[in-house]
Amino acid sequence: MYQSRHQSSANGPPLRTLTADADVARWLVDGGDERLRLDALGRNRYGVGPMPETGGLSFGSSTASTISAGAFEAARARLEAIRGCASPRAAYHAGAAEIRARLAGLCALAPSAADDIILAASGTDLHLIAADLARGDGSRQLVSVMAEPGETGRGVANALRSRRYATASPYGPAASVDAPLSEAPAAGLLAVPLREACGAPRDAATVDADFEAAVGKAVATRGAVLLIMVDVSKTGLAAPSAQCAVRLKARHGAALTVMVDACQFRLSAESLGDYLAAGFLVAVTGSKFVGGPPFSGALLLPPSEAAHLHRAPISPALGDYCARADWPAGFIARSVLPDVQSFGLLLRWEAALHELEAFRRIPSERLHAALEQVAAVVEARLATRAFEALPVPRIDRSGRAGWDATPTLFPFLVHGAQGLLPAARTQALYQALSDERVLLGQPVPVGRRGGQPASALRLAISARQLVEATHGPDAAQALVARIEETFDFVAARAAALG
Numbered sequence: 001m002y003q004s005r006h007q008s009s010a011n012g013p014p015l016r017t018l019t020a021d022a023d024v025a026r027w028l029v030d031g032g033d034e035r036l037r038l039d040a041l042g043r044n045r046y047g048v049g050p051m052p053e054t055g056g057l058s059f060g061s062s063t064a065s066t067i068s069a070g071a072f073e074a075a076r077a078r079l080e081a082i083r084g085c086a087s088p089r090a091a092y093h094a095g096a097a098e099i100r101a102r103l104a105g106l107c108a109l110a111p112s113a114a115d116d117i118i119l120a121a122s123g124t125d126l127h128l129i130a131a132d133l134a135r136g137d138g139s140r141q142l143v144s145v146m147a148e149p150g151e152t153g154r155g156v157a158n159a160l161r162s163r164r165y166a167t168a169s170p171y172g173p174a175a176s177v178d179a180p181l182s183e184a185p186a187a188g189l190l191a192v193p194l195r196e197a198c199g200a201p202r203d204a205a206t207v208d209a210d211f212e213a214a215v216g217k218a219v220a221t222r223g224a225v226l227l228i229m230v231d232v233s234k235t236g237l238a239a240p241s242a243q244c245a246v247r248l249k250a251r252h253g254a255a256l257t258v259m260v261d262a263c264q265f266r267l268s269a270e271s272l273g274d275y276l277a278a279g280f281l282v283a284v285t286g287s288k289f290v291g292g293p294p295f296s297g298a299l300l301l302p303p304s305e306a307a308h309l310h311r312a313p314i315s316p317a318l319g320d321y322c323a324r325a326d327w328p329a330g331f332i333a334r335s336v337l338p339d340v341q342s343f344g345l346l347l348r349w350e351a352a353l354h355e356l357e358a359f360r361r362i363p364s365e366r367l368h369a370a371l372e373q374v375a376a377v378v379e380a381r382l383a384t385r386a387f388e389a390l391p392v393p394r395i396d397r398s399g400r401a402g403w404d405a406t407p408t409l410f411p412f413l414v415h416g417a418q419g420l421l422p423a424a425r426t427q428a429l430y431q432a433l434s435d436e437r438v439l440l441g442q443p444v445p446v447g448r449r450g451g452q453p454a455s456a457l458r459l460a461i462s463a464r465q466l467v468e469a470t471h472g473p474d475a476a477q478a479l480v481a482r483i484e485e486t487f488d489f490v491a492a493r494a495a496a497l498g
Contacts, residue, residue, distance in 0.1 A: 024076045024347070025050040028067070031342030032121045032295040033166035046294055046442070047434040056437030057486045062234065062264065062409050062460035063441045065291040070358075071351035075293075078350035082343055092341035096325040099349045103298055106356050108269035109276075116301040116309075119326040121170050121345055123263035126283040126297045127228070128159040128321060131187060132314050133281075134226040134257035143188040143218035144226040145211065150445050151194055151233035152261060160226070162187050162317070170342050172320025184317040188221070190214040194237050199390050199413070199446035199454060201237060211240035215248050219255055229280070230261045231271075234444045235456060236392035236409040246278055257281065257305075263297070264288045268364065268404045271397055276302040286352025289408065290359070291464040296348040359463040362470050367403035370469040370476045374461060377480050378410045386491035388413040388420070390446060390456050403466075411444065411456040416494045423453040429494055430457060438489050459486065 028050035029036045035045045042049045046064035053066045067075075078095070085091035100114040107113075120126050135142045144160040146152065155165025162184040164175050180186070192210045195201055211227070218225040229245045231238040240248075245258050259281040262272065266289045275282050282300040286292035301309055314333040324337040326345075382389035390411040397405045414421045414429060421429060426443045433440060441458030448454060461479075469479040 021051065021072075024072065024079055027079060027344050027347050028075060028293050028351070030344035031170045032344070033168040033170070035122075035166065036295055044294065047439060048294070050293060053437070056439065057482055057489065058437075058439045059459045059461070059465075059483070059486055060439035060441050061288055061291060061462035062458045064287060064294045065462055065464070066439070067293045067351055068291065068355065068464060071292060071354045074354035075347040075351045078347050079343070082346070088341050088343075089339065092323070092343065092346070093325040095343075095346040096323075097328075099346060099353070100298075100328065102353050103349075103356075106269070106353065106360050107272055107300070109273070109300075113300070113303075115328045115330055116303070116306045117328065118299040118301070118322075118331075119345065119349070120297040120299065120322060121295045121342070122153075123261070123283060123285045123297050124153045124155040124159050124165055125170075125321045126263070126285075126299045127153070127156050127259075127261070129299055129314075129318065130257070130259045130281055130283065131160050131162070131226055132184075132318060133309055133312055134259075135185070135187075135224050135315075137313060141185065141187065141221065141223035142226060143190065143221055143223055144228060145190045145192070145214045145218055146228035146261075147230045147233060147237075147239050148191050148193045151235060151237065152228075152230060153263070156228075156261075157189055157191075160187060160228075161189050162315075169320040170345075171323065171338055171340055181315070181317040181320075184315045188218070188223075190218060192239070194233065194239050195235070195390075195446060197447040198449065199456070201391055201393060204239075204241060204393070208240045208244040211244055212248060215252065215256065219252055225252070225256045227256060227258045228261050229258060231395070232262075232264045232266045232409060234441070235390055235411040235446065235458070236407055238395045241396065242274070242278070242398070245280065249279055259283060259299075264409070265290050266404060266408050268397075268402050269360070270400065270402060271404055272300070274398055276300060278302070279304045281305070286349055286356065289460075289463055290352050291355045291462040292352025293348050296345060296352050298349075355464050355467075358467045362467060364402050366470045367466055368401065368406060370466055370479075371403055371406040371408065371461070373476050374469070374479060374483065375406055375410075377483060378459060381484065381487045382410065382412050386415055386494065387487070388415065408461040408466075409441070410459045411441075411446070412459070413446075413449075413454060413456055414490065414494045416497050420449055420454065421494060421497065422449075423455040425497055426455040426457065429490070429497055432493055432497075433490065436489075436493075438486060440486075440490075457490070459483070 052069045082091040100117040104114040149157040158165035286296040443455035469476040
């Protein structure tokens with residue numbers, strides 16, 4: 001019998017056991033942090049478990065998705081392949097390389113691009129890695145510029161400031177949230193608001209101007225600067241604009257590293273390729289739009305930056321979050337990382353790639369047509385008395401009318417019998433819906449209304465749902481019917497709350 005390094009977590013089962021459903025499920029929650037821990041109902045912090053579920057209304061892919069039966073079987077096959085290897089080390093090195101190669105192919109990249117993909121458990125971990133790479137030789141202080149933290153992951157601001165964002169990590173000891181990372185230099189952070197106090201999107205040109213000013217201020221410190229361009233944020237926004245980010249990179253050159261936070265992965269292969277061609281790092285996960293189980297991330301490096309990043313040193317603090325095989329062989333930084341295994345990460349990526357492969361087979365025009373139909377229905381329902389839509393501007397995709405120019409994430413406020421639900425009651429509504437297996441994106445703070453904090457729920461369409469919606473003439477209508485049913489359910493529960 002062999003195991004991963006101290007099982008990666010307390011949940012990790014021995015590898016050489018019968019491949020029962022429970023065995024696969026236990027590995028799917030191994031190798032992350034406390035967000036993957038299961039409660040008495042077998043669900044994690046996001047309200048989903050590692051086993052497929054039938055029934056329910058699931059539109060929570062902006063937060064997390066329940067694994068499909070097909071993806072679960074793909075994870076089972078990966079576990080069987082791992083067991084067939086001569087050693088855990090050989091299994092993990094070969095498995096990580098295969099995941100990178102398949103992901104590069106599904107992103108329409110050259111096979112050599114697999115040598116520039118770093119794997120990690122979560123999107124927050126990817127921000128930590130990007131910040132460390134942007135610091136260069138480590139002698140300069142890093143200042144990161146990003147959208148307001150409420151529009152990104154909860155722990156992203158801490159990751160960029162070299163502080164702990166969870167009590168657990170894939171490979172390291174437990175520690176307190178907000179504690180400084182061991183041996184990692186302190187870093188600064190500047191944030192730009194994307195919405196007005198009432199929740200409406202700020203003028204795009206004004207937001208770009210604020211990003212330009214913040215980057216200029218950061219560059220003036222004569223340190224390293226990391227610009228985080230979010231595409232798509234928790235409430236469906238993209239900022240700064242791609243044009244702004246390109247201008248800033250041209251102006252500041254090597255002093256500025258740009259990373260696109262595409263952790264929602266709500267963009268086409270063409271859009272991703274544009275970002276890489278512009279010299280931007282791109283962070284994606286398989287657990288949001290793609291629909292894989294929570295905790296599978298990848299950082300894609302652009303060809304123009306890859307050569308010097310391969311030679312860049314990294315902080316030993318990354319050893320709590322990365323295994324050596326998570327980084328391709330060309331990185332000299334691998335030598336400071338532990339040569340350990342997180343088989344849960346391989347299983348989760350296997351499940352995500354199963355969904356992404358199906359999605360990439362659907363022609364863009366069919367996806368676009370299905371999404372336009374869905375968007376029209378959602379927008380009509382959000383115009384009724386029970387709801388209030390938060391505007392989501394369409395994203396400029398370099399003039400292309402591809403599927404990823406159409407919103408797939410719809411934030412909204414909810415009205416009860418006594419008016420708009422404040423943040424606390426919205427949270428109670430979200431939990432009540434989750435308990436009844438009506439899954440939406442977690443509430444996101446969006447300013448104040450009537451003197452009280454307001455939060456938006458989010459109806460998010462997943463890649464898996466779009467695949468289903470393009471299989472037959474009536475398939476899109478079936479998705480629309482589930483959306484209508486979801487809004488009916490939300491309105492009824494909100495009215496009951498008062």
